[in-house]
Amino acid sequence: MAVAAALALVGGQADASNGQSPATRDASGAADLACPLGSFHCAPRPLDYAMCRPNALLEFYDPGLMRDSSLRDSSPTQVQAQHVDSSNQSVYHLSGDVRLERADQLLRADRIDYNNGSTDYDASGNVRYQDAGQLLAASHMRGNTNASHGVANDVRYQMLEARGNGTASQGQMLDAQHTRYSQATYSTCDVGHHVWEFRARSITIDKVNGVGVARDATMRVGKVPFLYLPYFSFPIDDRRKSGFLYPTIGHSGRSGYEISTPYYLNLAPNYDATLDPRYYSARGAMLGGEFRYLVPGSTGQLNAQYVPRDHGENDGLADTRGDSRYLVQFSDSTQLWKGWQFVSSYNHASDASYLYDFGDSLSHSAIYTLSSNAALVGSGKWWNAAVGGTIYQNVNPFITDRGLPYKQLPYARFGMDVPLSRWLEFGLDSEAVAFRKNGYVEGQREDLYPYLAADFGSSAWFVRPKVAWRYTAYQLDGGYQDYGYSGLLASGASTPFTDESPSRSLPVVSLDSGLVFDRAASLFGHSYTQTLEPRLYYLYVPYRNQDNLPLFDTNAMTFDYWQLFSPNRFSGADRQMDANNLTGALTTRLLDEGGVERLSASLGQIHYFSPQRVQLARGQNSVVPPTDWTRSDYVAQLDIRLNDRWRLASSYQWSPNSRLTDMGMLELQRRIGTDGIFNFSYRYRRGLLEQYNASVVYPVSERWRLVGAWTYSVKDRQSIDALAGVEYDSCCVSLRLVGRSYVNQAYYGFGPIATAGRPDRRDNAVMFEVVFKGLGSTGGQIDPLLRRDILGYQ
DSSP states (O other), X not given: OOOOSTTOTTOSOOOOOOOOOHHHHHHHTTOOOOOOTTOSSOOOOOOOOTTSOTTOSOTTOOTTSOOOGGGTTTSOOEEEOSEEEOTTSSEEEEEEEEEEEETTEEEEEEEEEEETTTOEEEEEEEEEEEOSSEEEEEEEEEEETTTTEEEEEEEEEEETTTOOEEEEEEEEEEETTEEEEEEEEEBSSBTTBOSEEEEEEEEEEETTTTEEEEEEXXXXXXXXXXEEEEEEEEESSSSOOOEEOOOEEEEETTTEEEEEOOEEEEEETTEEEEEEEEEETTTEEEEEEEEEEEETTXXXXXXXXXXXXXXXXXXXXXXXXXXXXXXXXXXXXXEEETTXXXXXXEEEESSTTHIIIIISSTTOOOOOEEEEEEEEEEEOSSEEEEEEEEEEEEOOTTSOGGGSOOEEEEEEEEEEEEEOSSSEEEEEEEEEEEEEOTTSOXXXXXXXXXXXXXXXXXXXXXEEEEEEEEEEEEEEOTTGGGEETTEEGGGTOOSOOOOSSOEEEEEEEEEEEEEOEXXXXXXXXXXXXXXXXXXXXEEEEOOXXXXXXXXXXXXXXXXXXXXXGOSOSEESSSOOOOEEEEEEEEEEEEEOTTSOEEEEEEEEEEEESSOOOOOSOOOSSOOOOOOOOSBOOEEEEEEEOSSSSEEEEXXXXXXXXXXXXXXXEEEEEEEETTTEEEEEEEEEETTTEEEEEEEEXXXXXXXXXXXXXXXXXXXXXXXXXXXXXXXEEOSSEEEEEEEEEEEOGGXXXXXXXXXXXXXXXXXXXXXXXXXXXXXXXXXXXXHHHHHHHSTTOO
């Protein structure tokens, strides 16, 4: 008897490559994907359906049914019934607990009439259908097998792969991949326990494109309707699709209440866009947008925001009331030919206050400078090169453009590293840059840094000598003698520059060496391998007077452990320190049986055989004396991870010259359960800052998590950033409410503020986010903030 199993209303070739049952699949969502302690970037947590009821399926679900839908055409149909009437040899009347099974399809009913010639069928009485993709129950179902269409009444349905389920007064199978429900509901919550659902005049399911469409729909939370949409589309699988993302609702001290209703456009597989209309109660309407593309040889992104008329109050900063304001951000990388690509970025705001008003809110850090760059970049097996230019825009309304870095228009860089033998290599770092900045000395700089480096050793020892020569030359523009290090002499600058073409040339010689000892060790009943690694680093650089060289892009770097082994304590090429130094350092590590480093402790110090004479700049009427140190700070650092739940990191610098602590840092991290974390840190740098910081993600229960972060400045005797929030997670809904109180740019004291009064140095923001699982989210406005402020947040 040829009875096809395609009697289902929403049957079709559902992908059943995953052999897990829904109950098993849901439970796997709660797998421990905790971010490793100390990680700065943690992968987002996937949507977790672990809190859904493991057996929240329609009651007739059969977990033992085959799940491979590809075997349907080649599999026979097995028929079971208490009574079979085939007296007319054409229509079969089956009754009494009828069961038709083929491959992954199973149809059960009290009665089924099947026409073997036309393949019409009529099932009635407790109709139940199951395949790899869905379950369906109905009081009556009729249709045609060959045409793959049918009609069912009083329907209950459930999608096994996408978790959608609901009810309908009637369902129609249009073909094997398309189904329409009338007077229907849809939700991804547990069957019979809908926290939210759509009620629509019709819901169409398109398996080919992975899209559901609801018409004349009302969304309800509980029994309360709160959103009406004449047309709404939603995903039924993980593929991208066009449609509304859920609104963002928030409030900040600068812009008032905010509501955002983004709409995603899945234009093509290789490009898409998002339109983001917003309204700020204190400033007016904004239209934002994002466009991303990936075409052969190129990838890029364009973001834009436009405020046609800002009606915000004038607060003493730039008067933007009534102005149109905008922000444009563009980046592109285009492959030109093998080894070469063109990279570019353009970032520009209409005014210096734009990001202060619209960007520095709950989910953003303060940004003071926007940079734009265009460059031709190439690389090969032993070389790299770049030619381009970089400009900057000031977006801090509390300072002038004097605080901007020099423009580099243009620059050219070339580097190479050529192996001459197994242990010897030749290298070169070089650049030529034209520096531009109004009100400051301008000119061109060429820097050449060739070197020879050798590497001898084994797993137990190493010796790495290096010989280099550094040549730096300048060609200053006309009027250079009118400038000092701080700008015009009339502004109180230092001694003017006296040479139009100054230069510097000197050798840089270093010898790095070390030993590695190891032994078996035991601690707290665990076996480890302990290493002892002494290291000596000698550096020689003769003194050259560099007082007549301008400072284009050079600053003194913060002293830390890695500075013990650095050939220069200045960034940029405008200064090369003199040195006759020997660094001694000692490191010990504990490695567990799997090779994981559980403890690392290091201590080091530089011994100066001659004074450090090169300084950044000398004042007009004073001379900066050379340092008379014979020893640098003692630098110590410690990192302990004796298990996967605790981490302790610390660094400390003590000066034997002043007998004072110059720097101290302590970080403690504790994993709480599988999705909680606690962080505590203390940071101190003499004369600059002393801060305490604490942050936590605390799981109160399976559904509730508290989040918080707090930074306190001892120097300022105030909290400079505080955040508190709550997260709720259930089977089909996640909620987050976060508030933040923080200091704005004015706190950091960038020079005098040209305002009638002192601006408020503290802002507040609050935001609410909801995720209806399986439908979308608000776009993740809160997530970047929590990732930034809570180390290890997921």
